[in-house]
Amino acid sequence: MGIARRIARLLTAMVLLPLLLADCSHAQPALDRVAARGELRVITLQNAPVAFQTGDDGPSGMDLDLVRGFAEALGVEVRFITPASYEEILPLLRRGEADLVAGLIETPNRKEQLRFGPVYQELSSQVVYRNGATEPTPKLEGLRDGARIGVLSGSSHEELLESLRLVNPQISWVAYPGTDHLALLDQVGNGNLDYAVIDSRLLAQALRFYPELRAGPVLDQPRNKAWAFAPGEEDSLLEAAEAYFGGVRDNGRLAQLEDRYYGHLEQLDPFETQVFVSRLEERLDAYRGLFEQAAEETGIDWRLLAAMGYQESHWDPDAVSPTGVRGIMMLTRGTAKQLGIDDRTDPESSIRGGALYIRMVREKIPERIPEPDRTWMALAAYNIGYGHLEDARRLTQKRGGDPDRWMDVKSNLPLLSKESWYKQTRYGFARGQEPVRYVENIRGYYDLLVWREQRPATEETGRDSWLVALLGS
Known part of the structure; x- marks a missing residue:
């Protein structure tokens, strides 16, 4: 079944859903709300090392292209929201100012607070350091006293460092506000940081633009990357997203986007x-x-x-x-x-x-x-x-x-x-x-x-x- 037909059936069902929920809730179903508004509001993070300009459409990337495709399937416009920090994500969803978060890493803490949709990538936390510096170990043991490690505040990487500190209490880091991983790479590149911890896939992209940096060890097993939705809401928008991802997997669009944005990364050393x-x-x-x-x-x-x-x-x-x-x-x-x-x-x-x-x-x-x-x-x-x-x-x-x-x-x-x-x-x-x-x-x-x-x-x-x-x- 095509993407449009899958979502159309969900939209048809939504016509009856308010009547079914009338006795138990006055809240408008999420998919109904998006359709009535004519706009899908999506939280995106500043984590793409390059914005590919595509004419009047502005910047694009795998996450952005997937969101645009979903909005098109729903027959609505899309508005991207960039929060100032990871800590702002949950309040934006709870207040109804955003409908979903695109490209968020699943962590134990986040799974307690958010509902995650279909997984479309796996990523790890990876260390990056400047060429000539001492490469750290996979558990960050043996770092010199005063080694400066940078991580984004509230990110999945900070959550990982907190778990590593339980077995290695000497680990310390500086938590930077915001959601822009490139700011961390700049800090490592200019010597203000000795190390930073970022997404492995992002690092693979960014090393082309920072040839003075080197990829260090991966600190964890691959974790799921998916869209996240507000807690406590009914599942209409989540189910529409699942139908959409089923369609882009079946028709090869997901694999095509993967190749478009990541298929050439290893070509230049x-x-x-x-x-x-x-x-x-x-x-x-x-x-x-x-x-x-x-x-x-x-x-x-x-x-x-x-x-x-x-x-x-x-x-x-x-x-x-x-x-x-x-x-x-x-x-x-x-x-x-x-x-x-x-x-x-x-x-x-x-x-x-x-x-x-x-x-x-x-x-x-x-x-x-x-x-x-x-x-x-x-x-x-x-x-x-x-x-x-x-x-x-x-x-x-x-x-x-x-x-x-x-x-x-x-x-x-x-x-x-x-x-x-x-x-x-x-x-x-x-x-x-x-x-x-x-x-x-x-x-x-x-x-x-x-x-x-x-x-x-x-x-x-x-x-x-x-x-x-x-x-x-």
């Missing part, structure tokens, strides 16, 4: 990130205006074009490959001729040519394929050729996958290098793993460029604060 950061000041500033001009002409985000340029040549206009491709965007002679470009090493011509070519390739990708999958497939075709991409999509369909989903296609692209498979294709052999790495690298570089745009400049130097942390003032 700290060294590659530091090289990228050093090239930002050395080279990108000289060409940013050209990327922005090409973006204005083609409608493609300049940061995506810049990420492509870095992957192709490290922004070196004189780059030449063994196969003869040249310039910042590494255009072939044939592509340059097709685009009317005479000098492939001219930065303006190369960047404009690469932008026009990726737009041409993207226009070949079926419009029914939603973003960002359509762009990822266009990048793969830019790298390996449109014909080979179509071969991989056909193999994906033949093997029971969805040829319109990047997560399925990328798992089948490497088959193009295996004789038993490429003999079944129209265009034959190709190094299919290369476009997978190509796309995932570009996704990583793009995230870094988006992150750079969002970080404030320091008052002292005017330079991006994250660059100061990495390169020194």
Whole structure:
């Protein structure tokens, strides 16, 4: 049964529910209340290391996209509420100012106070420390006297530290107000803290942006991440959420979001990130205006074009490959001729040519394929050729996958290098793993460029604060 039909049946039942409850309660059922209001009010936490801009929709992430999908299934708008601290969550729910909390970790204390919905991720508490510092043990034993540990006040990590202190009374920490884990990472990065404890999945995301930091030990077994609802209320909204999650699991949407936001995290190591950061000041500033001009002409985000340029040549206009491709965007002679470009090493011509070519390739990708999958497939075709991409999509369909989903296609692209498979294709052999790495690298570089745009400049130097942390003032 589809998501809309499951929830529609719940909404129909809600028409009768007030009559059934009339003798025992005057409270309006939660799902009825949301429908009448025309708005779903959701508490979200400041725990995403990068906000992916999606046009007029603003920032997005796995939790936000799931909430938007739920609101759409309910036929209402969504309003996100960001509390100033974890301690504000329960009062907001009890006062009826919010309908649910998205992306909360289940803990023994929280399960006594809240009702949790379907689990969609598992996370652990993990230590992060600065490169060169002493790595702590899994139980935080043997830390030097005065070691400064930071944690967010009221978080699941503070609850864990309290339990660890029962067996290791010497453990102490500083509890910071708020819900922004990135503030803790900044404190570790600039030396104000020796260690911090944050979500393992968040740390995996954030290490791309903090190459001076290192992942320490995991302190506990994986714990459930789910939506949480107010205590003492009837279950109509919770049941609608369960129906929604059942639908997104069945149709593959949940797995697709997992791949979109986490599928490329391990592609860039700290060294590659530091090289990228050093090239930002050395080279990108000289060409940013050209990327922005090409973006204005083609409608493609300049940061995506810049990420492509870095992957192709490290922004070196004189780059030449063994196969003869040249310039910042590494255009072939044939592509340059097709685009009317005479000098492939001219930065303006190369960047404009690469932008026009990726737009041409993207226009070949079926419009029914939603973003960002359509762009990822266009990048793969830019790298390996449109014909080979179509071969991989056909193999994906033949093997029971969805040829319109990047997560399925990328798992089948490497088959193009295996004789038993490429003999079944129209265009034959190709190094299919290369476009997978190509796309995932570009996704990583793009995230870094988006992150750079969002970080404030320091008052002292005017330079991006994250660059100061990495390169020194």
